[in-house]
Amino acid sequence: YSFSVEGDAIKVYVRVRPPSEGPALADGDQGLCLSVLSATTIRLHSKPEPKIFTFDYVANMETTQESVFSSVAKNIVESCMNGYNGTIFAYGQTGSGKTFTMMGPSDSDNFTHSLRGVIPRSFEYLFFLIEREKEKAGSGKSFLCKCSFIEIYNEQIFDLLDSASAGLLLREHIKKGVFVDGAVEQVLSSAAEAYQVLTTGWRNRRVASTSMNRESSRSHAVFTITVESMEKNNEVVNIRSSLLNLVDLAGSERQKDTHTEGLRLKEAGNINRSLSCLGLVITALVDVGNGKQRHICYRDSKLTFLLRDSLGGNAKTSIIANVHPGSRCFGETLSTLNFAQRAKLIKNKAVVNEDTQGNVS
Amino acid sequence: AAAAGSSWAAVCEKFRTARTLSAVESRKDPETEPYRSKYSARALLQEVKQQLSAAEEGGEARLLAVRRAVLEYELGVNHTDTEELSAGEEHLQRCTQLLEPHRLSPDCVSLYIQAQNNLGILWSERDEIKTAQTYLESAEALYNQYMKEDGNPPLDPSEHFMAEEEKLTDQERSKRFEKAYTHTLYYLAQVYQHLEMIEKAAQYCHTTLKRQLEYCGYYPVEWALNAATLSQYYLSKQCFMEARHCLAAASVIFSQAGQVPSAEDNEAEQDQQYLCQRKAEIARFWIKYCLNLLQSARKLLEDNIGELDPDRQLELKAQRKKEEDEKEEGRKKAVLFGTSDICDSVLAMEEKVSSVYPLDFQEAREIFLVGQNYVQEAKEFFQVDGYVSDHIEIVQDHSALFKVLAFFEEDYERRCKMHKRRIDMLEPIYADLNPQYYLLISRQLQFELANTFYEMMDLKVAIGNRLEELDSHTIKKINSLAQLAIKYYELFLDSLRNPDKVFPEELGEDVLRPAMVAKFHIARLYGKLITSDHKKQLENMQTSLEYYMFLVDYCEKYPYAVRAIETELELSKEMVGLLPARMERLRAKMYPFI
Numbered sequence: 011y012s013f014s015v016e017g018d019a020i021k022v023y024v025r026v027r028p029p030s031e032g033p034a035l036a037d038g039d040q041g042l043c044l045s046v047l048s049a050t051t052i053r054l055h056s057k058p059e060p061k062i063f064t065f066d067y068v069a070n071m072e073t074t075q076e077s078v079f080s081s082v083a084k085n086i087v088e089s090c091m092n093g094y095n096g097t098i099f100a101y102g103q104t105g106s107g108k109t110f111t112m113m114g115p116s117d118s119d120n121f122t123h124s125l126r127g128v129i130p131r132s133f134e135y136l137f138f139l140i141e142r143e144k145e146k147a148g149s150g151k152s153f154l155c156k157c158s159f160i161e162i163y164n165e166q167i168f169d170l171l172d173s174a175s176a177g178l179l180l181r182e183h184i185k186k187g188v189f190v191d192g193a194v195e196q197v198l199s200s201a202a203e204a205y206q207v208l209t210t211g212w213r214n215r216r217v218a219s220t221s222m223n224r225e226s227s228r229s230h231a232v233f234t235i236t237v238e239s240m241e242k243n244n245e246v247v248n249i250r251s252s253l254l255n256l257v258d259l260a261g262s263e264r265q266k267d268t269h270t271e272g273l274r275l276k277e278a279g280n281i282n283r284s285l286s287c288l289g290l291v292i293t294a295l296v297d298v299g300n301g302k303q304r305h306i307c308y309r310d311s312k313l314t315f316l317l318r319d320s321l322g323g324n325a326k327t328s329i330i331a332n333v334h335p336g337s338r339c340f341g342e343t344l345s346t347l348n349f350a351q352r353a354k355l356i357k358n359k360a361v362v363n364e365d366t367q368g369n370v371s
Numbered sequence: 372a373a374a375a376g377s378s379w380a381a382v383c384e385k386f387r388t389a390r391t392l393s394a395v396e397s398r399k400d401p402e403t404e405p406y407r408s409k410y411s412a413r414a415l416l417q418e419v420k421q422q423l424s425a426a427e428e429g430g431e432a433r434l435l436a437v438r439r440a441v442l443e444y445e446l447g448v449n450h451t452d453t454e455e456l457s458a459g460e461e462h463l464q465r466c467t468q469l470l471e472p473h474r475l476s477p478d479c480v481s482l483y484i485q486a487q488n489n490l491g492i493l494w495s496e497r498d499e500i501k502t503a504q505t506y507l508e509s510a511e512a513l514y515n516q517y518m519k520e521d522g523n524p525p526l527d528p529s530e531h532f533m534a535e536e537e538k539l540t541d542q543e544r545s546k547r548f549e550k551a552y553t554h555t556l557y558y559l560a561q562v563y564q565h566l567e568m569i570e571k572a573a574q575y576c577h578t579t580l581k582r583q584l585e586y587c588g589y590y591p592v593e594w595a596l597n598a599a600t601l602s603q604y605y606l607s608k609q610c611f612m613e614a615r616h617c618l619a620a621a622s623v624i625f626s627q628a629g630q631v632p633s634a635e636d637n638e639a640e641q642d643q644q645y646l647c648q649r650k651a652e653i654a655r656f657w658i659k660y661c662l663n664l665l666q667s668a669r670k671l672l673e674d675n676i677g678e679l680d681p682d683r684q685l686e687l688k689a690q691r692k693k694e695e696d697e698k699e700e701g702r703k704k705a706v707l708f709g710t711s712d713i714c715d716s717v718l719a720m721e722e723k724v725s726s727v728y729p730l731d732f733q734e735a736r737e738i739f740l741v742g743q744n745y746v747q748e749a750k751e752f753f754q755v756d757g758y759v760s761d762h763i764e765i766v767q768d769h770s771a772l773f774k775v776l777a778f779f780e781e782d783y784e785r786r787c788k789m790h791k792r793r794i795d796m797l798e799p800i801y802a803d804l805n806p807q808y809y810l811l812i813s814r815q816l817q818f819e820l821a822n823t824f825y826e827m828m829d830l831k832v833a834i835g836n837r838l839e840e841l842d843s844h845t846i847k848k849i850n851s852l853a854q855l856a857i858k859y860y861e862l863f864l865d866s867l868r869n870p871d872k873v874f875p876e877e878l879g880e881d882v883l884r885p886a887m888v889a890k891f892h893i894a895r896l897y898g899k900l901i902t903s904d905h906k907k908q909l910e911n912m913q914t915s916l917e918y919y920m921f922l923v924d925y926c927e928k929y930p931y932a933v934r935a936i937e938t939e940l941e942l943s944k945e946m947v948g949l950l951p952a953r954m955e956r957l958r959a960k961m962y963p964f965i
Contacts, residue, residue, distance in 0.1 A: 093807070095807070095808075177641075181757040181758070182757060182758060182759035182760060183756075183759065184755060184759050184800075184804055184805065185803070185805045186805070186808070187805065187807070187808030187809070188808070191757075252807075274495050274496050275491065275492050275495040275496075275561045275562065276561060277492055285554070285557045285579060285588075287561070288557060288560065288576060288579055288597055289596060289597045289600060291560050291561055291572060292576050292597055292600045292601050292604065293600055294564055295569055295572055295573050295601075295604045296600060296607065303659050303662055303663050303666065303771075304603045304606065304607065304659060305603060305652075305656050305658070305659045307596065307655075308596070
């Protein structure tokens with residue numbers, strides 16, 4: 011086994027959607043809070059100074075679905091075929107074009123629509139590669155694809171392929187990594203089938219939002235495809251397995267109450283409830299110590315635990331940050347771009363326990 | 372008077388309804404109208420305010436002012452709850468102005484503190500943490516002044532709109548007052564954390580925990596975890612007495628949570644699971660305590676080559692008796708958790724493990740054993756099946772406990788056996804681990820295994836050096852340990868290669884030092900391999916030279932790397948200078964006539 015260090019940094023893409031139709035655009039650029047300067051830079055018209063952001067790729071309003079797919083996902087799907095894990099995240103405020111980018115036009119489940127998004131195209135490409143590989147290798151090589159689709163809401167895990175289930179647990183396997191215990195796994199034989207499973211699950215998610223008062227934009231959805239290949243060379247059987255995660259993050263405007271709240275003090279409950287955020291304060295105190303020999307519990311969120319490999323681990327990861335260019339969305343756009351900027355800094359932290367004492371003797 | 376009485380009763384009723392709407396009903400409001408009940412409560416409060424003004428002519432001025440202050444307070448909280456900060460601020464300010472002259476009297480002090488608390492929250496929402504701090508600190512000061520000058524249980528703000536017969540008992544009053552003040556401290560803990568006044572923040576967290584215990588406002592499991600986490604803060608400050616106290620209290624309070632009887636239904640099972648996990652977490656906090664105490668002691672006791680310094684040992688033993696006792700007594704009073712019965716259990720818990728630096732093997736062993744017990748306890752829950760990374764982390768801690776205990780062991784053979792124990796626990800886990808998902812842990816294990824074999828080899832060499840002559844068994848042992856160390860260092864270095872098996876041109880900062888140390892150690896290991904075959908020996912020297920060269924060349928190319936490996940680089944340079952001459956001499960010996 012050997013795995014790369016370079017290239018583990020998360021790639022960040024920004025896509026600017028066209029502004030909503032309406033009279034606001036009468037006089038040229040007015041009403042827009044940003045402009046795309048090049049294929050990698052974007053300028054936000056903040057005051058007093060405009061702010062320039064640089065990303066791995068910036069898609070302007072004219073960029074086609076095909077070209078977004080090519081730059082964001084193609085290479086991830088390819089490395090998935092080579093045994094790497096890959097993850098594609100979509101991030102952005104509701105209405106910023108996340109669903110359009112990932113799924114395609116919302117009114118159609120049509121898998122062949124010319125405007126279909128990154129996800130159906132990834133499916134097509136994955137199965138195209140599998141077919142090609144099979145033809146090349148003949149009967150010596152076989153593939154098995156399985157998928158699962160889960161939703162994380164309020165730190166609880168729900169199976170979108172089994173609406174009867176509730177409260178699944180995350181566990182780890184020494185050979186297979188992190189998995190959702192008890193999640194339904196469906197075998198896939200074609201891209202169309204994958205898309206079928208995805209849309210069914212997606213619908214479950216929306217149904218859930220009304221029947222159980224769970225708001226879809228407050229939940230994260232993770233669609234995972236496991237690609238297993240088996241190659242027979244004489245007597246030796248070589249099995250390789252990798253994951254492709256497609257993640258739809260909760261609407262960024264919803265993150266406000268948990269993440270980007272800055273200096274706000276956490277209020278104590280009115281009733282005879284304990285002072286619930288004290289633990290967070292203490293945890294922050296311990297973090298400052300920054301030593302290796304500390305223990306802190308309840309730090310991992312379910313999402314980051316599940317995707318630990320993708321966030322600064324041994325995987326190829328891309329984030330697509332979707333933004334709306336309207337000046338009314340300035341605040342949200344700024345925070346999305348800031349988030350995307352931060353995401354670029356995430357990389358593999360291979361901290362190796364090493365004693366500085368006693369090495370040289 | 373009767374009419375006035377009945378109308379006062381109506382006013383009180385209205386006030387009570389407003390409070391119920393605000394606190395209870397509002398939680399059931401639909402998402403489309405999140406503030407419906409709050410708005411109804413606000414309307415009622417406004418009405419009460421009107422009625423008070425109407426009654427003005429007959430009323431006593433002070434009484435009236437206080438009642439109005441209560442309403443301003445309620446309106447202030449209502450407005451901030453509904454995201455109207457400016458209006459909220461105005462009401463709260465008016466409340467404090469009305470109370471200003473009476474703020475130290477028993478009927479006003481609690482309300483005044485709560486108004487200040489809310490102003491603190493309000494300003495923090497405006498991102499003005501300094502302003503929030505002034506309000507909260509003045510609330511804190513007022514509490515202290517009141518307790519010093521008066522100290523009787525003060526009126527609860529809600530009592531101003533209550534009939535005489537409904538008024539609260541002194542006990543209830545005191546409870547509510549203390550709770551308001553606990554909130555002040557809790558908010559201050561957050562303020563200090565935001566201002567990065569870490570020490571102060573820790574102190575306020577500690578006090579909040581302490582008060583939660585005193586006034587019974589806590590959930591045992593949550594409290595225990597908070598106290599245990601706080602112990603880790605004290606560890607980072609090397610305050611072992613405080614750290615142990617937090618942990619002992621955590622263990623005692625956790626045991627109050629009790630065991631849920633195992634039932635068939637799913638919920639009870641989940642609760643049980645939750646309790647087991649939390650118990651194991653607390654064990655893990657204890658492990659870190661033992662580990663840190665031992666490691667800090669080692670730091671104090673080691674000489675410049677990392678061995679136990681006997682002079683230092685004697686010196687510290689003499690010093691210990693004198694200082695520690697008095698010093699700790701004073702500190703202890705400041706941090707003690709709990710009322711007398713809890714206190715006794717906590718003290719009993721503390722007695723099971725020392726909080727002073729162990730200075731010899733016997734003392735170190737006692738701490739080690741406590742740590743090892745907690746390792747077993749933690750492993751009961753965090754089994755490798757299901758909790759891979761937690762389980763491995765615990766095993767790594769176990770290995771670290773053995774490692775530091777070995778430092779105190781003077782007998783080299785026994786010390787070697789301790790390292791062998793580490794190998795036995797780490798190697799099988801490493802063999803099973805899939806680096807595709809656990810790359811980081813896999814690297815850590817490779818490196819630790821390599822280092823352990825390296826240490827064992829050094830010990831065998833030291834043992835061998837005491838003998839008249841190296842016997843073939845010892846030589847074989849030394850060589851095989853060296854080969855194993857090389858194997859694991861190479862595995863580590865291989866993990867840095869890219870998919871085309873190429874070693875990176877430039878190393879990332881996070882792996883720079885370990886990679887360099889690995890190269891350096893491999894160079895040394897090739898130098899240590901014992902062989903009577905000159906040709907083989909020459910080859911080993913050549914390999915050794917190449918690895919030393921790597922360090923020298925790399926640092927020439929990337930001068931910033933020098934900082935990370937100064938000592939290793941210096942020695943490498945020296946070896947690069949010496950080795951060719953030695954090899955030349957060896958060659959001359961091999962082929963004397965050429």
